Amino acid sequence: MSSGDVKSVELRLGLLLRRAQRRAAAVVATALAPLDLSGRHFGVMLLLARDGTSTQKQLLTDLGSDKAGMVRTVDELDRRGFVRRTQSPHDRRLYHLSLTDAGRRTYTTARELADTAAQDIFAGLTPDERATLADLLSRVADPPAP
Template identity: 45%
Template sequence: MAAEASHQTSAPRATDRPGDASPFALGLLLRRAHWRAGSLMSEALRPLGIELRHFAVLIVLVDRGATVQRDLSEATGTDKAGIMRVVDDLERRGLAVRKAVPGDRRVRAVEITPQGVELFDAAHLAAAPLAERLIADLMPGEPEKLTDLLTRVAHPTSDEA
């Protein structure tokens, strides 16, 4: 009984509700915000016939150029089988192509096509009004402040990532 009592704490417990003061509060808020943002961005992509997982790969391809699947997997947080399915989908739609990598017959690089770039640009236009809905309750200047804070959380300068 004494051992059980020593494990009890007066620390606040996670509730996932506004005002949660638990050590999990920030993570829970980030998760909820991620779900909401993902839902809105999925809504923007749906009429274009792609999902967020496809768009994540297109982002990497536009940013980095031709990229081997292993690096796409790492950049998007998708397992190897999942990235193969996404690239297959993009190829079927004519949005990306696999190309041989000189010097390594086993490796293929994925490259965005002109149609992929067109869709990428269309996605940005479609997302703009939904992105506005995401920040509608923020005051002037707060979206920029939130972006700065989230950038520092997501990309820490310390080695304690």
């Protein structure tokens, strides 16, 4: 494969990744609409359900979000009673975030809706192809250290 062909494939991959992300976000947004949750809300809830607690700073890193958007998202989840903020005993500027009981219940429902949406998104792939795609995207997103 010539260097021109490689560059063409790389550009196509970038565009395909962007289109795939936009389609997935739209399908998930539609699925979560009955709960009045956005993909951003779901992402925060997913990480809090997985990790138990986190900080806004860690969520920013894990989700690749912007600070203002993250503050707005956590504030919205807090107002709806889905997230609890607990001040760190070691650093008064730091708050630990966790899901409330209502947040866990809503997350469970949202996860079911998102799982159904994922079936739609990946319907054209076999289970082995899905595993391969996950492996390849992991290596692109988190390359090993040189």
